[in-house]
Amino acid sequence: MSEREKMRGGMTRREFSVALGGGLAAAGTATSLAGASATEAAAGAEGVAATHEERRRAARAALQNYHSSAGAKELAPGTIRINFNENPYGPTPKAVAALDACGSAAGRYTDHAEHELTETLAGMHGVKAENVMLGCGSIEVLHVADLVFLGPGKNVVAAEPTFEAVLGYAQVLQANAVKVPLTADYRHDLPRMAAACTSKTGVVYVCNPNNPTGTVVTRKEMAEFLAQVPPGTLVVVDEAYHHFVEEPGYATSVEFIGAYPNMMVARTFSKIYGLAGMRLGYAVGSKENIERMKAELLIANANAGVLAAAAASLKDQEALGATRAKLVGTRTWLCGELKKDGRAYIPSQANFMMIDMGGDAKPYIAKFEEKKILVGRPFGAMPNYMRVTIGTQEEMVAFVRTLREIAPVKA
Numbered sequence: 001m002s003e004r005e006k007m008r009g010g011m012t013r014r015e016f017s018v019a020l021g022g023g024l025a026a027a028g029t030a031t032s033l034a035g036a037s038a039t040e041a042a043a044g045a046e047g048v049a050a051t052h053e054e055r056r057r058a059a060r061a062a063l064q065n066y067h068s069s070a071g072a073k074e075l076a077p078g079t080i081r082i083n084f085n086e087n088p089y090g091p092t093p094k095a096v097a098a099l100d101a102c103g104s105a106a107g108r109y110t111d112h113a114e115h116e117l118t119e120t121l122a123g124m125h126g127v128k129a130e131n132v133m134l135g136c137g138s139i140e141v142l143h144v145a146d147l148v149f150l151g152p153g154k155n156v157v158a159a160e161p162t163f164e165a166v167l168g169y170a171q172v173l174q175a176n177a178v179k180v181p182l183t184a185d186y187r188h189d190l191p192r193m194a195a196a197c198t199s200k201t202g203v204v205y206v207c208n209p210n211n212p213t214g215t216v217v218t219r220k221e222m223a224e225f226l227a228q229v230p231p232g233t234l235v236v237v238d239e240a241y242h243h244f245v246e247e248p249g250y251a252t253s254v255e256f257i258g259a260y261p262n263m264m265v266a267r268t269f270s271k272i273y274g275l276a277g278m279r280l281g282y283a284v285g286s287k288e289n290i291e292r293m294k295a296e297l298l299i300a301n302a303n304a305g306v307l308a309a310a311a312a313s314l315k316d317q318e319a320l321g322a323t324r325a326k327l328v329g330t331r332t333w334l335c336g337e338l339k340k341d342g343r344a345y346i347p348s349q350a351n352f353m354m355i356d357m358g359g360d361a362k363p364y365i366a367k368f369e370e371k372k373i374l375v376g377r378p379f380g381a382m383p384n385y386m387r388v389t390i391g392t393q394e395e396m397v398a399f400v401r402t403l404r405e406i407a408p409v410k411a
């Protein structure tokens with residue numbers, strides 16, 4: 001492989017160009033309500049027509065690079081990681097104990113544990129086990145939703161900006177993205193999103209709270225929205241950050257599943273439960289859709305360790321409450337410090353916050369890295385904003401100190 005090919009991760013020049021144009025990061029900006037897809041634009045710029053297979057491969061490669069490129073570097077000791085919306089306190093004590101104890105169980109397949117956790121989750125949400133599907137992270141849940149409901153000729157409707165996985169997998173599946181900008185106050189524009197759904201819309205994605213803005217859709221807004229979406233479109237409500245919400249008008253959308261069999265809720269054990277590295281998420285949805293999506297999963301997709309840790313976490317509500325209180329407290333404290341400085345930020349209901357840097361955020365992201373503080377990646381549609389995960393109180397004190405140093409407030 002030539003040096004140039006190595007730089008392009010083994011892809012040919014044409015594939016690389018397609019990946020750049022249609023890659024996960026670019027997908028956030030390049031496909032608009034009316035526009036041609038980013039992959040088409042990139043292929044056009046190259047003066048070649050990329051084949052479907054080349055586009056699929058390139059979109060796939062861009063997705064795989066998304067985490068590895070951001071996290072591949074070895075971290076210097078003491079690095080503060082407030083870039084991936086992880087829980088800095090990690091799993092609860094009961095979950096850690098379950099992980100410690102699970103070594104001997106590792107030699108056995110997980111059928112029973114999988115069944116038991118599914119039953120527990122169903123009970124917790126007031127549904128039947130047939131309404132619950134486990135995933136290798138909620139990413140797998142989002143992936144199989146796309147696999148079942150999208151393909152060439154179909155489209156996905158989503159906010160801009162939002163969490164990109166559903167859009168990234170849609171691109172792999174040759175589906176079109178229809179992006180609906182957030183409102184002026186950075187919330188989902190649900191009336192416009194509903195209006196954008198047509199008979200070709202396989203999936204409409206609502207991230208609630210929204211990553212990266214931390215804003216929420218209220219229960220009332222969701223009810224109005226669901227009544228307008230065509231019944232043939234799957235409504236994916238991603239509640240990865242559910243546990244951090246304080247806004248009284250917000251509620252989980254699980255209650256709507258009975259009335260709207262075309263909707264599902266995605267949840268994860270990666271955030272409040274602190275099990276991001278163990279990979280477990282789940283969907284709650286109608287029996288019919290869960291059956292269709294389960295057919296696309298890897299068989300036995302949840303490992304023995306995470307099944308034990310997840311079950312133990314659910315029995316550790318006190319510890320979860322304490323973690324939540326600490327993170328919400330630090331979030332409030334951070335808002336106070338930003339206010340003192342007169343900095344603009346988007347009030348957040350999640351464990352991260354968007355801060356307006358008053359100019360391109362990218363150089364600041366790099367400066368933070370030099371100071372051993374990793375903050376979130378840029379979001380194309382909001383170039384001046386920097387996404388910061390809520391870390392421990394100590395980490396956030398260090399963050400604010402460094403923010404004042406590298407981006408002093410103008411008098």
Ligand SMILES: Cc1ncc(COP(=O)(O)O)c(C=O)c1O
Nearest residue numbers: 137138139163211240268270281
């Ligand atoms: C909104 C949202 N959904 C889903 C995920 C994926 O989480 P996981 O696959 O770890 O469950 C993330 C990860 O950050 C996210 O922000």
